[in-house]
Amino acid sequence: MTEQLIDVPPGLHGVVAADTAIGAVHGDEGYFHYGAYDAIELARTRSFEEVWWLIREGRLPSADELAQFRRSLAEQRRVPQGLKPLIEVVAAMDAPPLAKLRAVLSASSQVLNLAPVIDLDDDGRREQSLRLAAIVAPVLAALNRRGRGEPPVEPDPSLGHAASYLYETTGVVPTPVDARAVEQYLILTLDHGFNASTFTARVVASTGADVADAVSAALGALAGPLHGGAPSRALDALDQIGDPQRAADWVRGEVGTGRRIMGFGHAVYRASDPRSGLLREVAERLGGPLVERAVAIEAEILVTLAELKPGRPLPSNVEFYAGVVMETAGLPRDMFTPTFAVSRTAGWCAHIVEQAAAGKLIRPSSRYIGPPPTGR
Template sequence: MIDAVNVDSINVDQSWTTTDTRGMDLIDVPAGLNGVAVADTTIGTVLGDEGFYHYRDYDAVELARTASFEDAWYLLDRGRLPDGAERDTFRADLAARRRLPAGTVPLIDVAGALPGTPLARLRTVLSAAAGPLRLQPLLDLDAADRREQALDVAAVVPSILGALYRSGAGLAAVAADPDLGHAAAYLHQVTGRQPESEHARALEQYLILTIDHGFNASTFTGRVVASTGADIVDVVCAAIGALAGPLHGGAPSRALDALDAIGTPDRAADWVRGEVAAGRRIMGFGHAVYRAPDPRSALLRDVAEALGGELVERAIAIETEILTTLAELKPDRPLPSNVEFYAGVIMETVGLPRQMFTPTFAVSRTVGWVTHALEQAATGKLIRPAARYVGPAPRRVAGVGTVRPPAPTG
């Protein structure tokens, strides 16, 4: 044990403030890594000032307008859109992978009754599914096997979520219908009803829009875990943990809660002023990247209008009032509607329970996470940044924490 010493009497070397544990010079970056490129990617990116983002070389919003979820998934998986035969084969392959892994059904019944959030239950069941799915560390697999395991995990997530929801609600489980597309099958597994075509398509468009969106918090978290060589379930469970935060994936239900709190459009302006005065965020408005309007929100508004209904009409009117009031209160900070505002409206309209809004986000984003995991694993590079220590100066005592020169010989 080191005797207590007077720190003022110790000669402190301040060089520790500018280098990390490897003796490398540290680089100052903005808080939150804003504007810092930490990797190269061919998956896509977000151009916030332009209000544009893309998957591979395709406009993501245009894909949501014209393509199926399987088309967009194939694009991320293979780097190009499928032809007709490839689409049918890929869709059938995904349908087969949606079956719940052997041995997970009893656990789903247990987890479905546990307190906590659907995402927490999803992590529990996914962790247990790693065994039946015979997952191995990414480090130990070749590219082809990594891809197979990534497809297995991403395909089964909606089935696990649907089964967990129905178990927790005391309802009979619904098997994934192989004749339905990925979005429609998920909606069927949650609600227990054959989905109306317009409802299935509306949900599918939302899911396409949210497959990937740059190096957001959950995607970056997943890439960090993938860089360690862990298995694909470790990657997805870590990313789910990041998604669970209300500043990331938890906003759609909160945006709908705000609509409930406002009630009618004539109350919107006063409600916004009260929230801003209290220092609270207006969920569904503003974005960390976009300064131009969020292109996802624009398409989802069109999708919501096509669905129609009282909630949609009220949301559109309230959105107008909120945008006007925010422009008055914060004229120097653009706060356009973001993807969460109409996402909640659409999910409510198609019959998804509010507690499943963020888990539904995970259905699509898992596809993006596993795609990034494969890209990161292919680099073979461990993500290991440093932190700049800014606490009290270390107390260096002679003979402690120092390297002694070797004793002379001869």
């Protein structure tokens, strides 16, 4: 029997590939949520650990559950001894941070005793996904510090996940304001629908592979500049512009040569990216010359884009202020996209568990358009 093929839009836009209870994005409304909760409100009022629990469990934790979850994270975010020699080798390589992280996580299955998700029950998948996601922050920080010739900093169990990540990366205990700024960014980027990396993680999970395999594949998708590489690029643009009075001419030059304006426009949001508005508030709370210049340049870019592309809204997206927030809070620029991975790994892991429970291999068809086959 001949398989019935179904035409779908390029990039699978608008195609429902699976059911999820983790969250959803409503692009036309400029709104997204985790479970039943407005993600922006969660970022305003909750901790990263609370929201991580929510996307794992489908509800917010009680006080006792949250305390236990924080203890478990503090115990599991220490880099396993078996990975430390590999980190030394990989840190010395001339490679981007995400490639280094991918190399370490790809080799972590044995050290972390990870099993194929097809061989685990739901509790086992959840436990192993947490085991992997918990080490992403300290592994990234250790790779970064060893690459600079500095000793790794052990995680501080008294600090929250975001604050400990800042400490592990910089070697300095962050101020509560800086820690909260990074924490709010992490909450905003935990999950965001079936984006390229999340879908990649689910595809690999559907094969029954282990959590490290699925996360490593997702990291490969995240490495692409059209997905996760914009925070540092947006900040590079601010450096190129310099004086806000140069912004309009700079935009005209970029658009005239067909280059994208990083930090503006979004594949899903048609009106505004709600994450951008909150990150602007976070940036203004941090304050400083970079923030003031970013606010002024954003205004000029928005006016100029509206002039050059009437009828095509290109509002600032999450990446524009993400770089400003992270640099002001003390993170080095080459750690911006890796910081995105710190939170999104938790989101990927929730999707891996959900996809594995569905028990269905993702295996689409293709339409052959090459020369006719011979010998038939």
